[in-house]
Amino acid sequence: MTSATPALRLEGIVKTFPGVRALDGVSFSVLPGEVHALMGENGAGKSTLMKVLGGIYQPDEGKIIVSEQPVVMTSPLQAKSKGIVFIHQELSLAEELTVAENIYLGELPRKSFGRVDWPKLHEQTNRILETLKVGFDARTRVGDLSIANQQMVEIARALTVEAKAVIFDEPTASLTDAEKVVLFDVIDNLKAEGVGIIYISHRMEEIFRMTDRISVLRDGQYRGTLNTAETSEDEITQLMIGRKLDLSRNAVHHELGDVALEVRGLSCGKLFRDISFEVRKGEVVGFYGLVGAGRTEIAETLFGLREPSSGTILLNGEETVFHSPADAIAKGISLVPEDRKAQGLVLGMNCRDNMTLPQVDDLKAGPFVAEGAEIAIFDQYRDRLDIRTPGWKQLAGNLSGGNQQKIVIGKWLSMHPSVLIVDEPTRGIDVGSKSEIHNLIRDLASQGYAIIVISSEMPEVLHVSDRIVAMYSGEIIRTFTSEEVTEDNLIQAISGIRPEKAA
Amino acid sequence: MSDISSKAASHPGSSKDKSMKPFSLTGVGGFLAKQGILVAFAVFIIGFTIANQRFLDPDNIMGVVRSSAILGVMALGVTFVVISGNLDLSVGSMMSFATIVVLDLHDKLGPALAIPSMYAMVLCLGAFIGFLVGYLKLNSLIVTLGMLSAIHGLTLTYSGGKNMDIADKEGTWFSVFGQSTLLGIPVPILLFALVASVLGIVLAKTPFGRKVYAVGGNGTAATFSGIRRARVVFTCYLLSAFCVGTAGLIQASRSLGSQNTVGQGLELEVLAAVILGGASLLGGSGTIFKTVIGVLILGFIQNGLLLVGLQFYVQYVVTWIIIILAVWLDIAAKRGKLWSPFA
Numbered sequence: 001m002t003s004a005t006p007a008l009r010l011e012g013i014v015k016t017f018p019g020v021r022a023l024d025g026v027s028f029s030v031l032p033g034e035v036h037a038l039m040g041e042n043g044a045g046k047s048t049l050m051k052v053l054g055g056i057y058q059p060d061e062g063k064i065i066v067s068e069q070p071v072v073m074t075s076p077l078q079a080k081s082k083g084i085v086f087i088h089q090e091l092s093l094a095e096e097l098t099v100a101e102n103i104y105l106g107e108l109p110r111k112s113f114g115r116v117d118w119p120k121l122h123e124q125t126n127r128i129l130e131t132l133k134v135g136f137d138a139r140t141r142v143g144d145l146s147i148a149n150q151q152m153v154e155i156a157r158a159l160t161v162e163a164k165a166v167i168f169d170e171p172t173a174s175l176t177d178a179e180k181v182v183l184f185d186v187i188d189n190l191k192a193e194g195v196g197i198i199y200i201s202h203r204m205e206e207i208f209r210m211t212d213r214i215s216v217l218r219d220g221q222y223r224g225t226l227n228t229a230e231t232s233e234d235e236i237t238q239l240m241i242g243r244k245l246d247l248s249r250n251a252v253h254h255e256l257g258d259v260a261l262e263v264r265g266l267s268c269g270k271l272f273r274d275i276s277f278e279v280r281k282g283e284v285v286g287f288y289g290l291v292g293a294g295r296t297e298i299a300e301t302l303f304g305l306r307e308p309s310s311g312t313i314l315l316n317g318e319e320t321v322f323h324s325p326a327d328a329i330a331k332g333i334s335l336v337p338e339d340r341k342a343q344g345l346v347l348g349m350n351c352r353d354n355m356t357l358p359q360v361d362d363l364k365a366g367p368f369v370a371e372g373a374e375i376a377i378f379d380q381y382r383d384r385l386d387i388r389t390p391g392w393k394q395l396a397g398n399l400s401g402g403n404q405q406k407i408v409i410g411k412w413l414s415m416h417p418s419v420l421i422v423d424e425p426t427r428g429i430d431v432g433s434k435s436e437i438h439n440l441i442r443d444l445a446s447q448g449y450a451i452i453v454i455s456s457e458m459p460e461v462l463h464v465s466d467r468i469v470a471m472y473s474g475e476i477i478r479t480f481t482s483e484e485v486t487e488d489n490l491i492q493a494i495s496g497i498r499p500e501k502a503a
Numbered sequence: 504m505s506d507i508s509s510k511a512a513s514h515p516g517s518s519k520d521k522s523m524k525p526f527s528l529t530g531v532g533g534f535l536a537k538q539g540i541l542v543a544f545a546v547f548i549i550g551f552t553i554a555n556q557r558f559l560d561p562d563n564i565m566g567v568v569r570s571s572a573i574l575g576v577m578a579l580g581v582t583f584v585v586i587s588g589n590l591d592l593s594v595g596s597m598m599s600f601a602t603i604v605v606l607d608l609h610d611k612l613g614p615a616l617a618i619p620s621m622y623a624m625v626l627c628l629g630a631f632i633g634f635l636v637g638y639l640k641l642n643s644l645i646v647t648l649g650m651l652s653a654i655h656g657l658t659l660t661y662s663g664g665k666n667m668d669i670a671d672k673e674g675t676w677f678s679v680f681g682q683s684t685l686l687g688i689p690v691p692i693l694l695f696a697l698v699a700s701v702l703g704i705v706l707a708k709t710p711f712g713r714k715v716y717a718v719g720g721n722g723t724a725a726t727f728s729g730i731r732r733a734r735v736v737f738t739c740y741l742l743s744a745f746c747v748g749t750a751g752l753i754q755a756s757r758s759l760g761s762q763n764t765v766g767q768g769l770e771l772e773v774l775a776a777v778i779l780g781g782a783s784l785l786g787g788s789g790t791i792f793k794t795v796i797g798v799l800i801l802g803f804i805q806n807g808l809l810l811v812g813l814q815f816y817v818q819y820v821v822t823w824i825i826i827i828l829a830v831w832l833d834i835a836a837k838r839g840k841l842w843s844p845f846a
Contacts, residue, residue: 305726329729343727346720348787357717357728360710368708411728 007196008165013062022048024220030196040217041430083164095143100125148179165196241432257281260450266311271297272474279450286465287454294474303335304328332418344408347397352378381410402433421452472496551807571802572691580746582794583739588719588786589643593650598766600658601751606667614677629744637736668760681757703791719786775826
């Protein structure tokens with residue numbers, strides 16, 4: 001493999017923005033038939049590098065070489081014509097159009113008078129879909145497909161050209177475990193056909209499962225390439241952040257307080273049924289399950305966004321009904337929502353205003369917002385959570401994912417909630433910030449907060465939780481203590497396999 | 504296919520994402536796009552001044568500001584609505600309604616009762632729109648476009664299709680709002696300045712103002728932060744209605760008689776002023792100060808066109824061109840280039 005001509009080679013790419021050297025002499029190459037991971041913390045330069053590859057940015061120095069031919073990329077479309085194709089984390093499909101129309105958008109086969117040649121279009125499309133072994137056909141409306149299948153459409157779109165290198169940017173971010181398997185098969189097929197693959201991800205499991213080599217960026221600099229078979233998580237992490245990470249299971253045990261939240265027989269239509277659990281002060285209860293198992297819906301019900309059809313909620317021993325988020329917040333429930341950008345933050349608003357938003361009515365000097373008090377709150381939580389921002393005036397949209405998440409967490413901590421619900425605490429966040437957020441959650445528990453963590457990542461749930469509630473299809477299958485739980489029995493539970501009733 | 508470029512353009516931090524591409528806005532072009540409105544304004548001012556010396560005459564300036572006051576007061580309320588992420592196209596016909604009602608009630612109830620009655624009726628209309636848009640979550644464009652004609656119908660019904668005049672135009676104190684001066688400054692300007700100051704402080708300094716930005720910036724995140732979105736939107740429409748009532752009051756007081764259609768078409772001019780000031784139609788940005796600037800720019804340009812000797816009717820076309828230019832430059836500055844032919 002080492003003797004082959006690289007499918008894609010980057011040589012000494014430099015890109016500077018005013019005040020920032022975003023890429024500082026990055027070189028690496030992807031061989032045909034190789035899956036090459038590109039790793040680095042958020043802000044390390046991965047996105048900038050991809051934008052250079054896609055022709056969005058022109059590098060200040062350096063060369064892009066495709067099959068030994070230096071090329072100048074001017075647009076994603078032109079990059080595609082050179083055989084460099086991107087599969088994005090965020091999908092960009094027209095939901096109302098069919099699969100075939102999406103795949104050939106802008107280049108539909110034509111007959112005379114500009115009429116679309118439908119039979120040809122569908123035939124071409126189905127031929128590509130066959131190679132992907134998907135369970136839908138060219139005429140399916142994209143909006144009717146699951147996220148995973150929509151991603152397949154994106155991949156199919158990439159395959160309409162003869163791809164030399166395909167770049168996957170966090171492809172599994174919104175996939176269930178079963179869907180991931182399908183994606184990995186597709187990547188293996190591409191690999192077998194000799195396509196070079198750049199695989200960007202924060203997820204170690206996937207990196208070890210899928211990739212042949214790993215290149216690491218830090219602060220815009222190329223830090224080295226490792227052979228996946230010969231390296232370890234620790235080594236990669238160290239390259240990425242320049243220090244060692246402690247990801248061992250949480251072993252700290254401290255005294256638990258009273259029951260903060262108790263849920264009895266809570267149901268909400270078809271979304272979830274007969275949910276009962278309790279969370280004590282100082283305890284982290286993890287909710288684990290597949291996407292669609294009803295975990296987020298329970299959180300939304302506890303936050304007053306949905307009305308339960310039956311069941312009771314007791315907050316600090318008192319029966320409560322939440323009519324709206326405002327009501328739930330007033331009673332002491334806080335929710336760090338799963339989609340930080342869409343639900344957690346007003347991206348065009350500064351950090352301070354975002355952080356104090358839920359309590360802006362209470363922070364008053366006369367009729368006005370007490371900005372001094374706001375800044376004090378912001379400073380307090382910036383220091384406590386180690387939020388890295390030039391200052392409170394910075395727009396939330398300009399921060400990295402990890403720092404954005406800390407703003408959202410700070411927003412709710414400053415409300416001193418009885419129960420803190422965190423939905424997907426580290427989705428799309430780099431490894432360094434990830435462990436910081438995990439430590440933070442543990443730390444908050446030891447300070448006496450009652451915390452619910454919803455996560456689709458098993459290591460995360462195992463790491464932060466004192467107890468784990470396994471859900472499947474709207475029901476609780478089993479609740480594990482941290483002593484009982486193993487990866488095996490947890491996976492069985494979220495697949496709907498109930499524990500054998502001991503006779 | 505060019506999803507990367509559109510994503511980069513819509514990214515809030517994309518000011519630094521300047522790529523060296525054809526039509527990119529660097530150097531002079533970039534400056535023009537970012538300060539486009541002010542630059543265009545300066546060009547107009549210089550041009551008008553050369554064409555007609557009277558343009559910069561203090562009397563003329565005062566005149567422009569005074570005649571902008573009615574439009575301006577309305578624009579203040581609409582600024583709230585636009586920042587909250589909605590539109591209000593009903594303000595023109597609502598202003599006609601306010602004017603006709605207050606003139607009619609002036610003779611029936613006397614001015615002291617006519618004014619609060621008019622405000623009450625206009626606020627009811629605002630509350631109705633606010634209910635439909637805020638609580639029922641109907642699309643504000645459809646609701647207020649519908650109200651534009653519905654309120655016009657209401658006005659015609661109320662007045663029986665006739666023009667409205669005050670019987671005794673000499674003997675009423677009602678004319679103070681439109682015709683008097685205080686310390687040499689026309690009262691309409693003072694009212695405009697007063698309402699602008701109060702609403703400017705409300706928007707910039709109070710919890711309510713903060714919530715307006717949050718709701719317009721990201722309504723979902725606002726809900727998830729416990730903000731009662733419907734209530735905020737509702738209040739914005741109430742404020743808009745209050746401003747329209749004030750504009751109607753000035754209009755009625757200035758002329759002491761009015762046609763049914765006095766406010767016709769103002770909704771677009773108001774919107775033009777708000778956008779010229781730099782508020783985004785997507786919500787979440789804009790300030791009262793910027794809107795005041797937008798109002799003045801629009802007023803001076805229209806006045807300049809008259810002084811240059813163009814027909815009054817030309818204004819309509821020019822106003823449209825200004826709106827298009829403002830929106831274009833706004834978008835161009837955001838995406839970093841004047842046009843993207845391939846997107």
